[in-house]
Amino acid sequence: MLWLDLGNTRLKYWLTDDIGQIVAHDAKQHLQAPAELLMGLTDRFERYAPDFIGISSVLGDNLNAKVSETLSRLNIPFEFVHVDAAHALMKSAYNDQQLGCDRWLQMLGAVDKKKRQCVIGCGTAVTIDLIDHAEHLGGYIFPSIYLQRESLFSGTKQITISNGTFDSVSQGLTTQDAVHRGILLSIVGAINEISHRHPNFELIMTGGDAAIISQHVNRPVRLRDDLLLNGLARYFDYRNKS
Ligand SMILES: Nc1ncnc2c1ncn2[C@@H]1O[C@H](COP(=O)(O)OP(=O)(O)OP(=O)(O)O)[C@@H](O)[C@H]1O
Ligand SMILES: CC(C)(CO)[C@@H](O)C(=O)NCCC(=O)O
Ligand SMILES: [K+]
Incomplete structure (x- = not known):
């Protein structure tokens, strides 16, 4: 699997194997041009040949659309995470239309x-x-x-x-x-x-x-x-x- 974190400052990715171990990882400053940065990474991602790409993004609809366009060229299924305040792993009282995906995932990753x-x-x-x-x-x-x-x-x-x-x-x-x-x-x-x-x-x-x-x-x-x-x-x- 390939995992992408599109933050306000940096783009991070992790490639994991079937038992969830990280086999490649990097973090790059995207200077508000994440789709262009991703374009430069597509060869690498193609070589990794993940069977799926899971994405966390706090960049908003316009940039996410550009990112989707770039990723579509890879012919690898990909999906953006959507915050769900009624998720079985963690309920949230926060407005889930507004809660940042990174915040929510960090909590989901920690919740006990x-x-x-x-x-x-x-x-x-x-x-x-x-x-x-x-x-x-x-x-x-x-x-x-x-x-x-x-x-x-x-x-x-x-x-x-x-x-x-x-x-x-x-x-x-x-x-x-x-x-x-x-x-x-x-x-x-x-x-x-x-x-x-x-x-x-x-x-x-x-x-x-x-x-x-x-x-x-x-x-x-x-x-x-x-x-x-x-x-x-x-x-x-x-x-x-x-
Ligand atoms: N001069 C600087 N201006 C802004 N950020 C800086 C500067 N120097 C270092 N940084 C680093 O940029 C980091 C951004 O945080 P972090 O590495 O956790 O996530 P990020 O991926 O960059 O943030 P985000 O997920 O919001 O994009 C800050 O934590 C800070 O350590
Ligand atoms: C708060 C940040 C910028 C932290 O990366 C991000 O989670 C975000 O843009 N959140 C949207 C606002 C909110 O969480 O209520
Ligand atoms: K803003």
Whole structure:
């Protein structure tokens, strides 16, 4: 099987064998031209010769249509995941016309009906979702640390910070430090507050910035980089069985 994750920043793919082991994987910046990037990958995908392509996309109908057009040339069956708030593996109280496919799949990949869980996705946006015994209660969306920095840069005259590292949440004494530490604290503080309000929810983090953020969270965090892929596999596995 071939699995595609079309996010706002990157396109990721995984090729898995019949026992679900990953045999090839890559992540590429698509610069808002995912169909063009896919075009460049079609030779590779053809060589992989998967029997099916399962797709998570948060790119919207227009870009998804272009992606479909590109994939149609491969003569390999493919399908986009559709969020379902009444899914047997997890019920959701969230508006399922709006809930991002990546968010939903990350939850589906983590969900355990015996647990209370807080799933935190750290990609282009940071999402924090609460799940109580396989029931999604809702969540929060924040701009990532990089989006926050870009918005300060573009919305002010005196803040000209466009690079640097996010490594502390102590007060800063320079613009550089105040910007990075303030932004990191906005996310770490929110996670700590939510975890304080929901003390018996297990914290699970995934995505490119999970390691940076989790260091400052004041409760144990489970880092998992396989949640979306696991969600994709569970979704299509469930569909084939029913
Ligand atoms: N200067 C930068 N501006 C924006 N993003 C950056 C920058 N430097 C690094 N990044 C990385 O881009 C990443 C995007 O997240 P991640 O790798 O989890 O998923 P993604 O696939 O890129 O996001 P999405 O799934 O939303 O496309 C950020 O997590 C961040 O680590
Ligand atoms: C929040 C993001 C950007 C995270 O990638 C994505 O899941 C998305 O575009 N969601 C749609 C909005 C929502 O989930 O309510
Ligand atoms: K938008």
